[in-house]
Amino acid sequence: MSIVEFRKVTKTFGEVVVLREVDLSINAGEVVVLIGPSGSGKSTLLRCINALEEINGGDLVVDDISVLSGRSQVRVIRQEAGMVFQQFNLFPQMTALENVAFGPRRVRGLSKAEATEQAKALLQKVGLADRGHHYPSELSGGQQQRVAIARALAVKPKLMLFDEPTSALDPELRHEVLRVMQALAEEGMTMIVVTHEMAFARQVGTRLIFMEDGKISVDGDPATLLKNSENPRLREFLQHVH
Amino acid sequence: MEFDWSVIEDALPALLGGARLTILITVVGLAGGLVVGFLAGLMRAYGNTILNAIAFAYIELIRGTPIVVQVMFIYFALPMLADIRVNPMTAAITAIVVNAGAYIAEIVRGSFLSVHKGLKEAGLALGLPMWKVLVYIIGPVAFRRMIPPLGNQFIVSLKDTSLFIVIGVGELTRQGQEIMAANFRAVEIWTAVAILYLIMTGTLTLILRVTERRMRML
Numbered sequence: 001m002s003i004v005e006f007r008k009v010t011k012t013f014g015e016v017v018v019l020r021e022v023d024l025s026i027n028a029g030e031v032v033v034l035i036g037p038s039g040s041g042k043s044t045l046l047r048c049i050n051a052l053e054e055i056n057g058g059d060l061v062v063d064d065i066s067v068l069s070g071r072s073q074v075r076v077i078r079q080e081a082g083m084v085f086q087q088f089n090l091f092p093q094m095t096a097l098e099n100v101a102f103g104p105r106r107v108r109g110l111s112k113a114e115a116t117e118q119a120k121a122l123l124q125k126v127g128l129a130d131r132g133h134h135y136p137s138e139l140s141g142g143q144q145q146r147v148a149i150a151r152a153l154a155v156k157p158k159l160m161l162f163d164e165p166t167s168a169l170d171p172e173l174r175h176e177v178l179r180v181m182q183a184l185a186e187e188g189m190t191m192i193v194v195t196h197e198m199a200f201a202r203q204v205g206t207r208l209i210f211m212e213d214g215k216i217s218v219d220g221d222p223a224t225l226l227k228n229s230e231n232p233r234l235r236e237f238l239q240h241v242h
Numbered sequence: 243m244e245f246d247w248s249v250i251e252d253a254l255p256a257l258l259g260g261a262r263l264t265i266l267i268t269v270v271g272l273a274g275g276l277v278v279g280f281l282a283g284l285m286r287a288y289g290n291t292i293l294n295a296i297a298f299a300y301i302e303l304i305r306g307t308p309i310v311v312q313v314m315f316i317y318f319a320l321p322m323l324a325d326i327r328v329n330p331m332t333a334a335i336t337a338i339v340v341n342a343g344a345y346i347a348e349i350v351r352g353s354f355l356s357v358h359k360g361l362k363e364a365g366l367a368l369g370l371p372m373w374k375v376l377v378y379i380i381g382p383v384a385f386r387r388m389i390p391p392l393g394n395q396f397i398v399s400l401k402d403t404s405l406f407i408v409i410g411v412g413e414l415t416r417q418g419q420e421i422m423a424a425n426f427r428a429v430e431i432w433t434a435v436a437i438l439y440l441i442m443t444g445t446l447t448l449i450l451r452v453t454e455r456r457m458r459m460l
Contacts, residue, residue: 050367052363052366052367071371075369075370075371076369077369078366078367078368078369079368079369082367082368083364083367085360085363085364087360089358089360089361089363089364090364091361091364091365091379091383092361092383093382093383093386093458102368102378103368103369106368106370106374106378107368107369107370135458148364151364151368152367152368155368155369
């Protein structure tokens with residue numbers, strides 16, 4: 001049973017066509033790594049899943065709910081699909097703990113005590129149990145991104161969307177975020193990850209999708225594709241990111 | 243010419259009474275102005291075309307006309323147009339509400355829109371409705387950015403109350419004018435009036451600075 005299903009999805013920004021009749025089906029438990037040159041539509045594809053971008057054609061069904069079925073249903077989709085952003089986007093007026101407790105309190109309606117309890121456990125999980133009372137501005141980029149992952153997990157999503165989660169980080173801070181993501185994948189979380197981290201794709205990914213010009217041009221097993229792909233454009237792309 | 247302190251001493255009770263009215267008009271007027279300003283500002287920033295147009299028309303109408311004309315309109319023209327009769331105090335307070343509201347609307351709009359759009363997306367991505375995103379996420383960040391320009395507007399509005407001399411409200415400037423007309427001691431009276439205004443605006447500045455310092459600016 002697929003948890004995300006694109007049916008001839010088209011997305012345009014004015015005159016520019018970003019997604020061209022994309023068909024894609026993702027099953028629960030998959031760790032899909034999305035790669036492609038800048039402007040190929042990979043981030044847009046991800047953002048269509050939780051309806052941060054509205055689709056212009058076709059249909060997109062997430063956990064049996066169409067993104068076209070109205071605002072309240074879209075909110076349900078967003079609760080099922082947690083998102084992690086390139087720029088972290090932590091709430092600056094809240095501590096790390098408050099950031100993580102925010103979703104359960106305001107979205108799931110938990111009491112403050114329950115939400116805080118849960119938030120503490122999640123911060124522990126991402127290795128930041130001792131940073132709960134720090135504000136985002138007092139944390140390193142890697143720590144902020146781990147808090148952001150915990151914040152998304154706090155709403156208990158069924159799948160997680162990662163939009164270039166390590167691109168804004170210094171190389172030596174990336175592995176701490178990737179390690180958390182790997183642990184999450186090992187627990188069986190369904191994940192869709194836009195990234196340039198080929199080592200992550202190889203070790204953790206169960207599926208690699210290469211996008212070009214608004215279309216999926218290669219879709220297959222990461223290890224095989226990264227070793228030798230028949231697609232010359234993918235080969236060329238991989239030479240540049242390695 | 244000799245500066246005669248006894249003139250000030252004699253005038254002080256009346257001047258303080260005027261200052262009290264000035265404070266009353268300012269405080270009540272700004273409280274209303276904040277409500278109107280938030281409403282109009284949010285309509286401008288997030289409203290649909292119709293709400294946006296209504297707020298835009300209101301703001302342009304008020305910013306494009308002098309406050310003296312506005313209060314004259316409320317006090318003299320409204321009774322003729324719509325048979326709404328108001329006393330000078332009500333007219334003065336209404337003028338501040340309407341006038342400050344328009345400027346505050348632009349302050350509110352600007353600070354809400356200045357908040358990085360990633361925060362809005364992060365809130366929406368958690369599954370929150372837009373109003374909760376505004377109340378819990380964007381609002382608190384925007385509010386901190388509003389304090390300096392709001393302080394500016396508060397001081398301008400406080401001083402604008404002096405213009406209500408034209409409809410006969412007994413605020414500070416009017417009191418000074420009346421005493422001066424009786425004793426012709428312009429230097430003493432206007433010095434005292436100016437100092438009383440300075441004390442009021444100074445207090446306002448102090449309150450704003452303390453508020454600003456107590457908050458983490460984001």
